[in-house]
Amino acid sequence: MPYFDSASAAPLHPVARQALQASLDEGWADPARLYREGRRARLLLDAAREAAAEAVGCRADELVFTPSGTHAVHTGVAGALAGRRRVGGHLAMSAVEHSSVLHAAATHEAHGGTVTEVPVDRYGAVTAAAWADALLPKTALACLQSANHEVGTVQPVAEVAEVCAAAGVPLLVDAAQSLGWGPVEGAWSVLTASAHKWGGPPGVGLLAVRKGVRFAPQHPSDERESGRSPGFANLPAIVAAAASLRAVRAEADAEAARLSVLVDRIRRRVVRLVPDVEVVGDAERRLPHLVTFSCLYVDGETLLHELDRAGFSVSSGSSCTSSTLTPSHVLRAMGVLSEGNVRVSLPPGTTAEEVNAFLEVLPGAVAGVRERLGVSHPPAVQPVADTLELDALGLRCPQPVIELARAIFRVPVGGTVTVVSDDEVARLDIPAWCAMRGQEYVGETPRPAGSAYTVRRLL
Numbered sequence: 179m180p181y182f183d184s185a186s187a188a189p190l191h192p193v194a195r196q197a198l199q200a201s202l203d204e205g206w207a208d209p210a211r212l213y214r215e216g217r218r219a220r221l222l223l224d225a226a227r228e229a230a231a232e233a234v235g236c237r238a239d240e241l242v243f244t245p246s247g248t249h250a251v252h253t254g255v256a257g258a259l260a261g262r263r264r265v266g267g268h269l270a271m272s273a274v275e276h277s278s279v280l281h282a283a284a285t286h287e288a289h290g291g292t293v294t295e296v297p298v299d300r301y302g303a304v305t306a307a308a309w310a311d312a313l314l315p316k317t318a319l320a321c322l323q324s325a326n327h328e329v330g331t332v333q334p335v336a337e338v339a340e341v342c343a344a345a346g347v348p349l350l351v352d353a354a355q356s357l358g359w360g361p362v363e364g365a366w367s368v369l370t371a372s373a374h375k376w377g378g379p380p381g382v383g384l385l386a387v388r389k390g391v392r393f394a395p396q397h398p399s400d401e402r403e404s405g406r407s408p409g410f411a412n413l414p415a416i417v418a419a420a421a422s423l424r425a426v427r428a429e430a431d432a433e434a435a436r437l438s439v440l441v442d443r444i445r446r447r448v449v450r451l452v453p454d455v456e457v458v459g460d461a462e463r464r465l466p467h468l469v470t471f472s473c474l475y476v477d478g479e480t481l482l483h484e485l486d487r488a489g490f491s492v493s494s495g496s497s498c499t500s501s502t503l504t505p506s507h508v509l510r511a512m513g514v515l516s517e518g519n520v521r522v523s524l525p526p527g528t529t530a531e532e533v534n535a536f537l538e539v540l541p542g543a544v545a546g547v548r549e550r551l552g553v554s555h556p557p558a559v560q561p562v563a564d565t566l567e568l569d570a571l572g573l574r575c576p577q578p579v580i581e582l583a584r585a586i587f588r589v590p591v592g593g594t595v596t597v598v599s600d601d602e603v604a605r606l607d608i609p610a611w612c613a614m615r616g617q618e619y620v621g622e623t624p625r626p627a628g629s630a631y632t633v634r635r636l637l
Contacts (some may be wrong), residue, residue: 179489179490179491180489180490180491180528180532180535180536181491181525182490182491182492182522182523182524182525182528182536183491183492183493183521183523184375184467184523184524184525184526185327185328185355185375185467185468185493185521185523186493186523187374187375187380188358188374188375188376188377188525188526189377189525190377190378190379190422191376191377191378191422191425191426191526193421193422193424193425194377194378194379194418194419194421194422194425195418196421197417197418197420197421197422198379198414198415198417198418200417201222201413201414201417201418202414204218204219204222205218205219205222205223205413205414205417206219206413206414207219208410209222209223209411209413210401210402219413222413222417223411223413223416223417224238225417225420226243226413226416226417226419226420226421227241227243227420229420229421229423229424230243230384230419230420230423231386232424233357233361233420233423233424233427234353234357234361234362234369234371234384234386235361235362236369236386236388237389239404240386240387240388240389241384241385241386242384242385242386242403242404242406242407243382243383243384243385243403243407243411243416243419244382244383244384244385244403244406244407245381245382245383245407245409245412246372246380246381246382246383247278247352247354247370247371247372247373247374247375247383247384248278248372248383249383249407250370250371250372250383250384250385251276251278251279251282251352251370251383252278252281252282253385253395253396253397253406253407254350254368254370254385254387255269255279255282255283255286255319255321255350256282256285256286256395256396257387257393257394257395257396257406258318258319258348258350258367258368258387258391258392258393259286259291259318259319260393260394260395260396261391261392261393261394262318262319262348262392263318265316265317265318266314266315266316266317266318267286267290267291267292267316267318268291268292268293268294268314268316268317268318269283269286269291269292269293269294269317269318269319269320269321270293270294270296270309270312270313270314270317270319270320270321270347271283271293271294271295271296271320271321271322272295272296272298272304272321272322272323272333273295273296273297273298273507273511274298274302274323274326274328274507274508274511274512275321275322275323275352276323276327276352276354278352279321279323279352280507283321294312294314295511296308296309296312297511298511298512299512300512300513300514301329301331301458301459301460301463301512302326302328302329302331302458302459302460302508302511302512303331303332303333303334303460303463304322304333304334304338305334306334306337306338306340306341309322309338309341309342310341310345313341313342313345313347317345317347318347319347319348319350320338320342320347320348320349320350321349321350321351321352322335322338322349322350322351322352323351323352323353323354323355324351324352324353324355324356324357324362325355325356325464325465326355326459326508327354327355327508328470328495328506328508328509328521329458329459329460329464329468329470329508329509329512329521330355330459330460330464330465330467330468330469330470330523331459331460331463331464332356332460332463332464332465335349335351335362335363335364335366336363336364336365337364338364339364339365339366340364340365342367343365348367348368348391348392349364349365349366349367349368350366350367350368350369350370351364351366351368351369351370352370352371353369353370353371354370354371354372354375355375355465355468356465357371357375357376357384357423358375358376358377358423358426358427358430359430359434359465359466360427360430366388367387367388367391368385368386368387368388368391368393369384369385369386370383370384370385370386371383371384372384373415373418373419373422373423376422376423376426377422377425377426377525377526378415378418378419378420378422378423379415379418379419380415381412381415382412382415382416382418382419385406385407387406393406426526429526433466433526434466434467435466437466437467437524437526437528438466438467440524440528440530440533441464441466441467441468441469441522441524443530443533443537444469444522444533444536444537445457445461445469445471447537448471448537448540449471451537451540451541452473452540452541452544454473454474454475454614455471455472455473455474456471456472456474456514456515456610456614457469457470457471458470458471458472458509458512458514458515465523467523467524467525467528468521468522468523468524469521469522470495470519470520470521470522471519471520472509472514472515472516472517472518472519472520472610473517473518473519473520473544474515474517474518474576474579474583474611474614475517475518475548475551475553475576475579475580475583476517476518476544476547476548476551476576477517477518477547477551477575477576478494478517478518478519478520478575479494480547480550481494481518481520481543481544481547482494482520484543484546484547485520485536485539485540485543488539488543489539490536490539492520492521492522493520493521493523494519494520494521495508495509495516495519495521504602504603505575505602505603505606505607506519509606510606513606513609513610514606514610515606515607515610515611515614516575516603516606516607516610517575517576517579517603517607518544518547518576522536551576551577551580552580553580553583561587561588561589561590561593562588562589563588563589563593564589564590564592564593564594565589565593565594565595565596566585566588566589566593566594566595566596567595567596567597567598567630568581568582568585568595568596568597568598569598570597570598570599570601570604571598571599571600571627571628572600573599573601574601574603575601575603575604575607576607578597578599578601578603578604578607578608579604579607579608579611581597582595582597582608582611582633583611583615586615586617586633586635587635589635590635591635591636591637592634592635592636593634593635594620594632594633594634594635595632595633595635596630596631596632596633597630597631597632597633598625598627598628598629598630598631599628599629599631600627600628600629601628604629604631605622605629605631608631608633612633615637616636616637617633617634617635617636617637618633618634618635618636619631619632619633620632620633620634
């Protein structure tokens, strides 16, 4: 069964498995102790730190291991903000950061801090100019991921780092998705990563803080990991994480070239095989293994179940797959279609045959979901009025858009259709539908229940 969700968690690398098994026998003792078993454990920990620091591009004494990537982010954000509290309480971050950064920012706001989200373009990328506008005299920290976890767009970290350095603001980079493919460029100040993203075991994160960066950990500390990650370390997992990072880096160039060809194939063929599909994210500046696309008139959760039954494990940013019924904040910030969203992230070793099999299954899966939702090509109908209003209150994605598609030809060219919906997704997907179908999105007006979204027929 092909597993195509390595952006969530990559399969355990064989080197990680070997290192984990070996270190379970050799690395169980407390590395802080001076007896033989402790010294042996300390040697393993030091070697793992050296290997990880080399991959990150920092000094070994700048890097600590944490219980997870999320823990590393929360510790990094809180510590960097506290270290510069005299400067001010302002945090700048991109609008497409990982949820761990969003949660850290929310906690900062709850304690009186302020946060500015730097907007992205339709491909999910920030610009250095937008960052320059976001930095204030009281900005204590800036946060920017190296590559997006949902659409694969690689961010201009080096350019943003220059802007931050000129303003005297430290830059925290979440490198969870990219570190397995190569070091992060630019003069970053703080870096975080997570081992299970590159094929290491879960439960190991990296936190690197450059010398000279003001940093004050905000939790009770002990003598371990420079006081930045207290508690007894999971040494076997740390050793496995460092070993697998070195292994995947050795394979990265060749594997990136091979997987990029397969991802390009998906990007090209999906729009030919499946009607009404939008491929999102940057086609050039992207991770080599990840592609995301959204399908009109499709319930994302149902589509994922269909693909799972067909033997393919994929992920989604559609609101239909979440308990909150709100679209992915990444897709929302980009202003792209969110319904029927599918994220394909290929693990190392994925074959062309597996990708071809996925492309054979996908059109039927999408067509089946659309058929169950009652979607068909609009009949040749005569316009019945210059304006129509549709009551879509209580309907969830993708139904409001489906109702709009059914109604648009019931008005003449130049006529308008207004959809009244209380589904947050409509704010994103109705404009996206207009862009895909060549119609004009007029705008949104509030209603006592929900909002009214007006579309003018152009074709």
